[in-house]
Amino acid sequence: MAPEVHSLGHVALETPDLDESLYFFCEAVGFEEVAREDGTVYLRAPDEFEHHSLSLTEADRAGVDHIGWQTADPESLAGFADYLDGEGIDVTWIEAGEELGQGEAIRFSTPSGHRMELFYEIEKPDAPPERRSKLRNKPYAETTTNPVAPRRIDHVQVWDDDALALAEWLCEHLGFRVQESYDEEDGSRWGTFVSANGVKIEAAVIQHEEAGAPPALNHVAYKVDSGDDLFAAADAMRERGIPTDGFGQHSISRGKFCYARDPVSDHTIEFNAGGYLVFDPAWEPIAWEETDLEDRQWVGRIAGGENVPYS
């Protein structure tokens, strides 16, 4: 049976100032701190059962360590290790527990230099008793500081100076499917929006115009419930002096957005609402052309935003 990636699991980020970044991610944005070990803090959103969907490690400078994907079954780890090795990709095994709460895993870099991790096992720790919901299907009764805390991880946006090649590599080697794509007026590909699980876009792979630009992560998107929650998210950022880099609705994915950026690391969280889900085994990719609309944003605009390179 062919090995299979099931869905986006987490991102492992590095920051030059762990305390400042924790202020951003926990006090401002609303993540839950689940565990802390060896200079790494493991975070999850209040609607996630899994041990973490984001980790922060203190480092010399801001960076990305890896993006983690969960496989469909335990056997897929060895399956992918064998397969990638056969393709000339250097694969490293990570012992269970090295990344806290997680079983064994493999790591490798795409030809573009984006480091990826595949894992299957992940703990699902209970919320602390005083925070636990009375609903068995909900981990936390309430968020802590920020009522519009992200609900669950949605997608990553990665940049590369040959983004199309990266997107094609993900499809060919990891079995991702294209959900949408966007071509510039000259026919060149600007972005390819791919999914492992086929239900939602999980990685936006965006063209960096500058040749030789390093492999980078632009933002990690988490779902919130509504457009009104985006206004509330913006409130929570503005009251704390956190910079926001855009507010509106994408045409691609139809997702509504509010971007918030950690001032010390430039790591960016997209609060994302709406969009659509795909329950179609024969989905035909939505192929946008620049001339379809005046603006890639259906409403509002994206202002700025910073890529953070892989470390």
Added chain:
Amino acid sequence: MAPEVHSLGHVALETPDLDESLYFFCEAVGFEEVAREDGTVYLRAPDEFEHHSLSLTEADRAGVDHIGWQTADPESLAGFADYLDGEGIDVTWIEAGEELGQGEAIRFSTPSGHRMELFYEIEKPDAPPERRSKLRNKPYAETTTNPVAPRRIDHVQVWDDDALALAEWLCEHLGFRVQESYDEEDGSRWGTFVSANGVKIEAAVIQHEEAGAPPALNHVAYKVDSGDDLFAAADAMRERGIPTDGFGQHSISRGKFCYARDPVSDHTIEFNAGGYLVFDPAWEPIAWEETDLEDRQWVGRIAGGENVPYS
């Protein structure tokens, strides 16, 4: 390769008065009429690309013809046909086009008598030009009569006098997985909430207390965007004199609900908002016990509701 069910596709319903039922489904609730042939009208929700997720056929009395499930690939049809035949289940092949917009299919009844259909191919017709969205990833620009028209099919609720047996049959023979379950105080199973795609509950299988009660469908649920949309849906029903049978939030699934019932057929649509999605290949079913909460409804109540038997 084992045959696989991918997700819930549609329900085929019968009504004693097609025009009156179309008033309910199209004018009041907000479905789009896609096609009409041989006394059957094919409907879809305005956010669905597929040809239909609900069909209505005039008949002597209200009834359910079948519930349709899409397979993961074309080969799964013959795979399931062989397998079910081997299990002693009577399988009928349906020619492509017999159900409009659809490829060939198989039909069979579960031991409980719930008639099911499996299909793979389904057309994705464009919306009429004047109704088409400028967004390539959205079929219709707007709904017609009802601004809170359902967005997409979410789940069915079926009743049986041995619901646990039916749920187990779906899991064992069609590969469904249990997402949640609910046991009465005496330990008996009240409901099992299963999914083909593993992302959301697709069938709620509920115990009918009366022995010998016929296999039945209680309602079909469609997604809307928010709790506010449920208030707007209730508005749309009340202004038209359409009966509603409950308003609130389930604890199971965390779905918020407003039920609306076609007066001439008792076929019921649940407007459903919120809830949660599962992106976890190792999901452990949520096992509710009656003593967990005072009420199965977290907020509000369900009042009445009518089962419609299979025809």
Added chain:
Amino acid sequence: MAPEVHSLGHVALETPDLDESLYFFCEAVGFEEVAREDGTVYLRAPDEFEHHSLSLTEADRAGVDHIGWQTADPESLAGFADYLDGEGIDVTWIEAGEELGQGEAIRFSTPSGHRMELFYEIEKPDAPPERRSKLRNKPYAETTTNPVAPRRIDHVQVWDDDALALAEWLCEHLGFRVQESYDEEDGSRWGTFVSANGVKIEAAVIQHEEAGAPPALNHVAYKVDSGDDLFAAADAMRERGIPTDGFGQHSISRGKFCYARDPVSDHTIEFNAGGYLVFDPAWEPIAWEETDLEDRQWVGRIAGGENVPYS
């Protein structure tokens, strides 16, 4: 110049257990504690600039001390004192500061026995610096425990065994105007919905079927932003085991509601969303008859609810 009542100011409530009631009002519902003196705690909603809109005093049993109304100008206090005295109503002057944060006031009982207060001056203390909004037109940056904390006081619902007489008294003597009314099928008045400011209903005056029933307060309503906030309010109550007595939308006033009740005092807060505002100097009262609709509630239902008598 005739004295004039400007708008609803506050309610002064008594509880047999101040700590338990503060858990309800502050930890669960989300009021801000502004001051505490002589056994009375002064609360306001996080969107109110005024010193308090609700006060709680420990007493032998739950009760209502008075409902406070702000006059249009300082002179209206003496104006009403003279006028009411001339009408044979016993008027008591309250010194400035006796009710904390407030200037001098007068108190009196309506013939039905509902004790009222009129005041003009009220302090507008800043929020603590660390809680203050960066927006000059918003007192608090965020709520504390409950993200759906009420925004501002909206109305009171009082009961009497001759409610029509009470409503007429309020109109004739205090200048209230009728915004809506509701008559039973036999022509008897069930409720009269009156306003001092003429923009929104400020007092619902409801008929108690039992002759001799004491003058009572059923609930105090506070505004929240949306129907989705009502679902969130219900969440906050359910997670804390706070009883709720209804969820839905009234036809009268069009207000959407979720009721929450303090278990130790039965004092009830209505979270209220939607409704409409009147900017019409010639508003003609909306006169409902029982036969207009099947149910006084447009959506959902009210379940239970407790009157708390004047002390």
Added chain:
Amino acid sequence: MAPEVHSLGHVALETPDLDESLYFFCEAVGFEEVAREDGTVYLRAPDEFEHHSLSLTEADRAGVDHIGWQTADPESLAGFADYLDGEGIDVTWIEAGEELGQGEAIRFSTPSGHRMELFYEIEKPDAPPERRSKLRNKPYAETTTNPVAPRRIDHVQVWDDDALALAEWLCEHLGFRVQESYDEEDGSRWGTFVSANGVKIEAAVIQHEEAGAPPALNHVAYKVDSGDDLFAAADAMRERGIPTDGFGQHSISRGKFCYARDPVSDHTIEFNAGGYLVFDPAWEPIAWEETDLEDRQWVGRIAGGENVPYS
């Protein structure tokens, strides 16, 4: 008794192409056409009982005829006529019915040249039977083309090259009160936000930097229910190719906004949600300074926007 303005009533606009403008105001934005006579079309929002809150007259070019304010009582018309005449302001009486659905009125220009109308009587015609709500306190059951049709008129924004003088004139002569104000870093006044009824901002009076700029109207704002409705409003505009000039939230007034502009006349409607209401007879104006915040917009931005001069 001093004459008194009660609240904002309507705006009378001129357009070079009535049919195109009606497409914008009725088909796109969602106004109800109430009546048409002598080249003028009278419109109201679906939650307004009054005959009209906006009128459109075909003219050589786009322009503003007047802004209409309702007085508190019929006597205030003569009261203001006498008073303004005494102040050297030229007052014209308009016969009842000259503006359809309306009683007699007076018109005059402020010293800045903004033509105003005062009226008291206005008809409140029923909605057509097939459109009428079953709720007695709601005119229309549903909107026609646009589900996010504005609910009711909220405020106007007028521009002048001496805006402070205009605001002060409105306060001194018509009894308006200042609710908020905004000063530039050099201490000069940018905007004064005034109200006749004292409950909400009804006129934003904005400084035009260019000396000699003609008196103008920038936009008319109508209330919608929520931030989500603003996204839906933007959808309705984008799908019809209607230009929008901004999306986000003001700091002043806390109003959330989406601007839509009639392409043939540049008349602009602000869909406005949220904000706050004042029920305080002693409200102290909120005095903003440019240095309080980085941007006058709390979230998002205003892009463009066009002033339309008085005709």
